[in-house]
């Protein structure tokens with residue numbers, strides 16, 4: 304067993320990977336502000352919950368106007384833990400939007416997007432747009448009155464974009480009317496297109512977070528001066 308572990312360690316670089324990911328140094332944050340640094344990991348946790356519950360829901364959901372609504376009822380009423388899974392996925396989506404937005408705000412207000420972390424921020428903006436895309440496309444899937452008309456409003460808003468608006472509306476709907484093609488399209492975007500983009504973007508995002516290390520908490524100039532008081536270091 305021991306030699307198997309040794310074999311694994313040298314072949315997969317497990318120790319180096321562990322040290323780089325989990326045993327790395329992070330700057331000290333004072334008081335409650337330390338909690339703000341957990342928002343990225345909290346977003347990652349909820350994203351994982353969404354991926355797992357989404358995959359389980361997809362096993363019983365049928366993306367067609369004739370069956371979508373009934374398949375959701377089937378999940379709620381017949382599938383083992385179906386209502387619980389659906390609830391987790393539903394509230395997980397809301398939690399994700401809130402957590403990612405708060406994470407973005409903490410990064411902005413602490414100036415953590417500045418040199419050398421601009422690329423981390425830019426990839427983050429892409430992730431934020433994808434999270435919005437998940438919410439928008441997921442909302443239609445239950446195919447009830449609320450889903451249908453709310454999506455109609457969303458599609459009509461995007462159709463107001465100057466010059467290309469009408470085209471965007473048509474592409475989203477898959478034609479002039481909202482119907483079977485729209486539902487299939489939204490489902491494909493939700494389970495194929497957006498997951499592929501977010502997985503790639505998250506891999507880059509997290510690599511950059513580890514690569515650059517976490518930024519220092521911003522300090523007030525007076526605090527910096529006090530810190531160096533008596534040390535002979537001049538500001």
Ligand code: HEM
Pocket residue numbers: 339340341342343344346347348350403406407410415416420423424425426427428429430431505508512516517518519
């Ligand atoms: C699913 C969405 C996201 C996940 C899972 C995620 C994950 C993380 C994690 C784990 C960290 C390190 C810990 C921390 O600072 O909280 C981090 C840092 C960072 N994130 Fe995100 N993030 C997401 C979205 C975003 C968004 C939307 C932005 C901005 C538009 C962003 C910009 C940054 C930046 C600039 C850092 C570096 C902060 C520093 O070094 O202090 N992230 N992210």
